[in-house]
Amino acid sequence: MTLQDSITTALKGLQATKSRSALTVLGIVIGISAIILMMALGSGAESLILNQIGGLGAETIVIRPGKEPSGPSDFGSTLFANSLKNRDVEALSRKENAPHIVEVMPTLVVPGSVSYEGETYQPSIIGGSVDFFSEAFQVYVQDGVTFDDADIRQNANVAVIGAKVKEELFGLSDALGQNIAIKNRKFRVVGVFPKKGQVGFFNFDELVIVPYTTAQLYLLGIDYYHEIIVKAESPGVVPRTVNDIEATLRETHNIADPKDDDFFVVTQQALVEQVQVIIGALTLFLSSVVAIALVVGGIGVMNIMLVSVTERTREIGLRKALGATQKDILLQFLLEAIILTGIGGVIGITIGGVLAFGASLIVQATFSSDWTFVFPISAVVLGVGVSTAVGFVFGIYPARQASKKSPIEALRYE
Amino acid sequence: MALIELENVEKTYDDGTQALRGISFRIEKGDFVAIMGPSGSGKSTVLHILGFLDRHTKGTYRFEGKTIDDYSDEELAHIRNQKMGFVFQAFNLLPRATVLENVMLPLLYSSTRPSLREQMAKEAIEAVGLSHRLGHLSSELSGGEKQRVAIARALVNKPEVIFADEPTGNLDSASGKIIMEILEDLNEKHGHTILLITHETYTAETAKRIVHILDGKVEGDNGVNQRRRAHDSFVK
Numbered sequence: 001m002t003l004q005d006s007i008t009t010a011l012k013g014l015q016a017t018k019s020r021s022a023l024t025v026l027g028i029v030i031g032i033s034a035i036i037l038m039m040a041l042g043s044g045a046e047s048l049i050l051n052q053i054g055g056l057g058a059e060t061i062v063i064r065p066g067k068e069p070s071g072p073s074d075f076g077s078t079l080f081a082n083s084l085k086n087r088d089v090e091a092l093s094r095k096e097n098a099p100h101i102v103e104v105m106p107t108l109v110v111p112g113s114v115s116y117e118g119e120t121y122q123p124s125i126i127g128g129s130v131d132f133f134s135e136a137f138q139v140y141v142q143d144g145v146t147f148d149d150a151d152i153r154q155n156a157n158v159a160v161i162g163a164k165v166k167e168e169l170f171g172l173s174d175a176l177g178q179n180i181a182i183k184n185r186k187f188r189v190v191g192v193f194p195k196k197g198q199v200g201f202f203n204f205d206e207l208v209i210v211p212y213t214t215a216q217l218y219l220l221g222i223d224y225y226h227e228i229i230v231k232a233e234s235p236g237v238v239p240r241t242v243n244d245i246e247a248t249l250r251e252t253h254n255i256a257d258p259k260d261d262d263f264f265v266v267t268q269q270a271l272v273e274q275v276q277v278i279i280g281a282l283t284l285f286l287s288s289v290v291a292i293a294l295v296v297g298g299i300g301v302m303n304i305m306l307v308s309v310t311e312r313t314r315e316i317g318l319r320k321a322l323g324a325t326q327k328d329i330l331l332q333f334l335l336e337a338i339i340l341t342g343i344g345g346v347i348g349i350t351i352g353g354v355l356a357f358g359a360s361l362i363v364q365a366t367f368s369s370d371w372t373f374v375f376p377i378s379a380v381v382l383g384v385g386v387s388t389a390v391g392f393v394f395g396i397y398p399a400r401q402a403s404k405k406s407p408i409e410a411l412r413y414e
Numbered sequence: 415m416a417l418i419e420l421e422n423v424e425k426t427y428d429d430g431t432q433a434l435r436g437i438s439f440r441i442e443k444g445d446f447v448a449i450m451g452p453s454g455s456g457k458s459t460v461l462h463i464l465g466f467l468d469r470h471t472k473g474t475y476r477f478e479g480k481t482i483d484d485y486s487d488e489e490l491a492h493i494r495n496q497k498m499g500f501v502f503q504a505f506n507l508l509p510r511a512t513v514l515e516n517v518m519l520p521l522l523y524s525s526t527r528p529s530l531r532e533q534m535a536k537e538a539i540e541a542v543g544l545s546h547r548l549g550h551l552s553s554e555l556s557g558g559e560k561q562r563v564a565i566a567r568a569l570v571n572k573p574e575v576i577f578a579d580e581p582t583g584n585l586d587s588a589s590g591k592i593i594m595e596i597l598e599d600l601n602e603k604h605g606h607t608i609l610l611i612t613h614e615t616y617t618a619e620t621a622k623r624i625v626h627i628l629d630g631k632v633e634g635d636n637g638v639n640q641r642r643r644a645h646d647s648f649v650k
Binding site: 001004005317320323326328406407408411 | 462465467468487488491492494495496500502506508510511519520522523524528567571
């Protein structure tokens with residue numbers, strides 16, 4: 001018997017009990033479509049987050065105060081930690097301490113709003129260096145100028161604003177040279193970013209950047225920084241530079257044991273790996289929950305195949321009398337199970353894909369327009385593989401039962 | 415060399431029932447033998463053993479001169495497919511398959527090229543006079559027609575021997591007569607060896623020879639002196 005004959009025979013067997021086959025395969029359809037949905041959403045979330053992180057160049061290193069958070073409750077301590085100060089910036093800027101650092105920028109986040117002639121808007125106010133932002137994110141001031149190191153040294157009251165901020169406060173009129181108020185302090189608008197939307201961690205349209213010195217001194221009244229961002233020469237020297245940074249800061253902070261570190265270093269690579277690990281674990285967890293559905297579906301298939309084998313005892317006996325070997329019968333019933341679950345898999349992949357597409361539309365509309373619909377080819381391969389494997393695993397037992405039937409017993413069966 | 419040769423063949427089932435207690439007979443190529451006996455005599459067991467559907471427990475069975483003990487189940491399935499045809503009392507057709515598909519079934523398990531199968535099946539169906547029913551589902555046929563399809567299926571591989579187990583048992587006399595005519599015809603005109611199992615004397619007497627079996631033993635093995643012709647004397 002050729003394989004094609006076996007497949008034709010199996011298909012005819014399934015056709016004879018169409019509605020039963022359809023119901024049997026439902027469990028597989030649900031399981032596979034859920035897996036596809038999980039994987040598509042997981043990939044979508046991963047690419048969304050990685051895209052946002054990806055805006056920061058691979059040579060960027062972020063230093064945060066406090067202990068490295070190992071759980072959600074640790075984030076609070078990071079927010080209020082005050083261990084990063086100007087001496088750290090100075091120490092890191094010295095070539096003998098960290099030879100591969102090109103630039104060091106402290107940053108601060110200023111809560112609050114900006115206003116201009118009665119118009120008020122709530123942007124993200126960052127104390128930093130516009131040049132550093134421009135370099136790191138490749139977004140350059142379009143109208144006007146940036147503020148420079150001299151402005152930073154002199155705690156100048158200048159600001160560069162995003163396109164949306166400009167539109168909200170000034171409408172169509174010119175913003176350059178005008179004074180906006182942040183926490184009752186006047187800042188002169190020297191530059192406006194072009195409309196760029198989300199780049200890296202920041203939505204540039206919603207950004208107001210002021211010199212970090214001014215933010216620290218006049219807006220927040222603190223002597224520490226929220227973050228220090230460092231740019232290394234190239235991605236290749238990042239690991240070495242991380243070591244340099246840690247050594248330098250331990251020295252300035254008088255820390256002997258790395259366990260007592262009151263800062264931690266986040267690199268692009270580590271961040272990417274972290275996100276991948278988290279999303280991978282989440283996807284795996286959800287998929288294993290879904291796998292239970294597949295096992296239940298598989299048992300359903302086995303059950304129906306056993307019923308079918310019993311019902312068709314006479315047919316099996318006849319086929320054997322006409323020359324079918326055990327192998328022929330085994331293959332016939334095994335193929336029935338595999339084709340059944342395989343069809344379920346294909347339907348499941350289709351439904352899962354449609355659901356994932358629908359979900360991505362909803363996410364785009366409600367949360368983030370940067371969400372992209374990802375339909376991983378690995379999910380298709382996995383879906384087909386898993387569904388046929390389920391057919392094999394749960395079909396082999398009924399098929400063996402069928403193949404072992406003695407022809408005379410089977411022919412006598414009523 | 416006899417086509418079939420049984421020597422003191424015994425069959426004891428797992429539960430201890432002894433169905434055959436030393437059966438010996440030969441069937442030559444081209445013969446037409448009826449095996450007769452009341453129900454429970456062991457005649458069906460003989461047919462199962464002859465058709466490789468079951469294995470004997472003692473004695474020797476030679477098919478075409480070779481002892482079958484040496485064959486594996488797979489080899490027996492192959493020989494069964496190539497050299498034996500079966501006609502059952504209960505027809506045993508696949509109800510949801512057409513006449514053509516039913517007759518083609520043994521060819522699926524042979525090495526016949528797919529392109530030849532349909533032609534071979536059509537020839538066999540023509541031989542039993544059912545060419546006009548090719549595309550009908552077997553469940554749509556009358557009993558007599560079903561048995562003719564079964565004969566066509568038994569013929570399709572051009573077997574050495576056709577085993578017919580009470581082939582007229584489920585049929586009215588008119589249909590039974592047609593079936594017997596076909597079997598007679600296959601033996602006389604086409605030289606097929608036929609082994610017929612029956613408990614009816616008038617059916618058995620269409621054969622050339624009758625082997626009587628009683629309580630698992632051969633009671634008599636005689637040629638039929640006055641053979642009946644299925645055509646004019648087969649009446650139930």
